[in-house]
Amino acid sequence: MTIRRLTAADLPAAAEIEKSCFSVPWTEGMLAGEVAEGLCLGAFEDEKLVGYCSMRSVLDEGYINNVAVLPAYRRRGIARALLTELEKSAEGLAFLTLEVRESNSAAQALYVSLGYLPVGRRPRYYERPVEDALLMTKYFTGR
Ligand SMILES: CC(C)(COP(=O)(O)OP(=O)(O)OC[C@H]1O[C@@H](n2cnc3c(N)ncnc32)[C@H](O)[C@@H]1OP(=O)(O)O)[C@@H](O)C(=O)NCCC(=O)NCCS
Numbered sequence: 001m002t003i004r005r006l007t008a009a010d011l012p013a014a015a016e017i018e019k020s021c022f023s024v025p026w027t028e029g030m031l032a033g034e035v036a037e038g039l040c041l042g043a044f045e046d047e048k049l050v051g052y053c054s055m056r057s058v059l060d061e062g063y064i065n066n067v068a069v070l071p072a073y074r075r076r077g078i079a080r081a082l083l084t085e086l087e088k089s090a091e092g093l094a095f096l097t098l099e100v101r102e103s104n105s106a107a108q109a110l111y112v113s114l115g116y117l118p119v120g121r122r123p124r125y126y127e128r129p130v131e132d133a134l135l136m137t138k139y140f141t142g143r
Helices: 008-021 028-037 078-089 105-113
Strands: 002-005 039-045 048-058 061-069 095-101 117-126 131-139
Touching: 002 078, 008 028, 008 039, 008 048, 008 061, 028 039, 028 048, 039 078, 048 078, 061 078, 078 105, 095 105, 095 117, 105 131
Parallel strands: 061 095
Antiparallel strands: 002 039, 039 048, 048 061, 095 131, 117 131
16 A cells, blocks of 8 residues: 555545545545645555545644545555554644544544544534534644
8 A cells, every 4th residue: 555645636536435435425626625725645555546534734723624445445454544644744733633423433443543532522513314523633732
């Protein structure tokens, strides 16, 4: 597996990953904003994009917007590798934070294993189905 920044050329493949992972997938247009203005990292197996994550920062706050891995490539450490690489780019940030569906125990286990803590809840944040979001944050104070 190799990890590199996504470019505009990767947008169709990233949109396919969204469709295979989420009931309300981000479109190529939405992803283009992340690639242009945020930090998008992709994991590649034999040149094929199999997972990606994206982050935006505001001052010293980091917001993770997407983490997704194609179903056939899960439980191989790809999401962990992507988020670990993202953290290296987050040098100087006070924290990284994200929302996750209350029922998404796989993603929550991933975030807990990387040191994210549940810090809040956003009622009815998601659609299809309507569900609360848990807010999870990893603090970097002292580094
Ligand atoms: C959540 C997701 C990104 C995890 O990707 P992944 O590449 O399979 O995760 P990894 O292999 O790096 O897993 C790292 C750790 O996370 C936890 N984890 C991941 N998937 C898990 C599952 N299905 N059940 C329980 N724990 C899980 C485990 O602790 C795992 O370590 P281990 O395999 O050594 O036990 C993937 O399942 C996915 O794309 N889901 C759909 C999209 C999604 O929900 N994204 C998150 C939105 S907030």
